[in-house]
Amino acid sequence: MPGPDPERSPGAGFERLQTADGSVTLVHPVFKEAYSSVHGALTQARKLYLELTRTHLDPKPRVLEVGFGLGVNFRVTLENTLSRGVELEYLSYEFAPLERALLESVEVPLGEAAREVWAEVLGRWPEPGGPAGPLQLSGNWGRLELRFEDVLEATFPERWATAIYLDPFSPEVNPLPWSLPVLERLYAAAMPGTLLGTYSVAGEVRRGLTQAGFAVQRVPGVGKKAWLLASRSRSG
Ligand SMILES: C[S@@+](CC[C@H](N)C(=O)[O-])C[C@H]1O[C@@H](n2cnc3c(N)ncnc32)[C@H](O)[C@@H]1O
Structure with missing residues (x-):
């Protein structure tokens, strides 16, 4: 059963929470929301972000993510691409x-190669208050670029992403990353045929994505009733 995990306190007001599939997430002290689904943190990363966007089948995925958080989606995607021997480009x-200690406190099952990449990410993680330049990492596994920017002001590459993981906190507590100007820029960042996955099925999110140009459908969720899948048309 999901619930607080009193065994380990991650500190700084963050609560550690065991989710329905046994994997762990943290609850943000101000937003009061979990970094991943309470119905299953790892399940959400695998089923919603990796698989519904069809990134797990892509021979050369280029993922654009809104909200790096604990890096769970990144690690799950990396593990998949390494196991398939394909290169990953990940822009978050x-x-x-x-x-760093909070990222370290949430583990994701990884093979040796992915563990090494993640150790490198942690090794290069900025100190609090340190330089806010992007974290860029590459190797024979692919490339990660993590821009420490607010998506309201950030520039996205045009017609670049083969998949979009839209994963800020919910529109109820954090509405701005879900606003039309951001969704329109995400549309412009997508390649034709790209799929965007997100967990919010709120009416305003569906309308915003549609207005931005995506074709939107509700799909069955795991634990939760539904997720949203939005696609940029193949001919657009
Ligand atoms: C639900 S968590 C993301 C979980 C993450 N994808 C993972 O796999 O661990 C939401 C993240 O989005 C970030 N975020 C929220 N609004 C943002 C914004 N306007 N620009 C950039 N990041 C934002 C938050 O700081 C938080 O780390």
């Missing part, structure tokens, strides 16, 4: 990077 935006 994060305006409030967590302290």
Whole structure:
């Protein structure tokens, strides 16, 4: 059963929470929301972000993510591409990077190669108050660029992404990253045929994505009733 995990306190007001599939996430002290689904942190990363966007089948995925958070989606995607022997390009935006110790406190099952990449990410993680330049990392596994920017002001590459993971906190507590100007720029960042996955099925999110140009459908969720899948038309 999901619930607080009193065994380990991650500190700084963050609560550690065991989710329905046994994997762990943190609850943000101000937003009062979990970094991943309470119905299953790892399940959400695998089923919603990796698989519904069809990134797990892509021979050369280029993922654009809104909200790097604990890097769970990145690690799950990396593990998949390494296991398939394909290169990953991952561009993520994060305006409030967590302290390294908090990222370390949430584990994701990884093979040796992915563990090495993740150790390198942690090794290069900025100190609190340190330089806010992007974290860029590459190797024979692919490339990660993590821009410590607010997506309201950030520039996205045009017609670049083969998949979009839209994963800020919910529109109820954090509405701005879900606003039309951001969704329109995400549309422009997508390649024709790109799929965007997100967990919010709120009416305003569906309308915003549609207005931005995406074709939107509700799809069955795991634990939760539904997720949203939005696609940029193949001919657009
Ligand atoms: C639900 S968590 C993301 C979880 C993450 N994708 C993972 O796999 O661990 C939401 C993240 O979005 C970030 N965020 C929220 N609004 C943002 C914005 N306007 N620009 C950039 N990052 C934002 C938050 O700081 C938080 O780290």
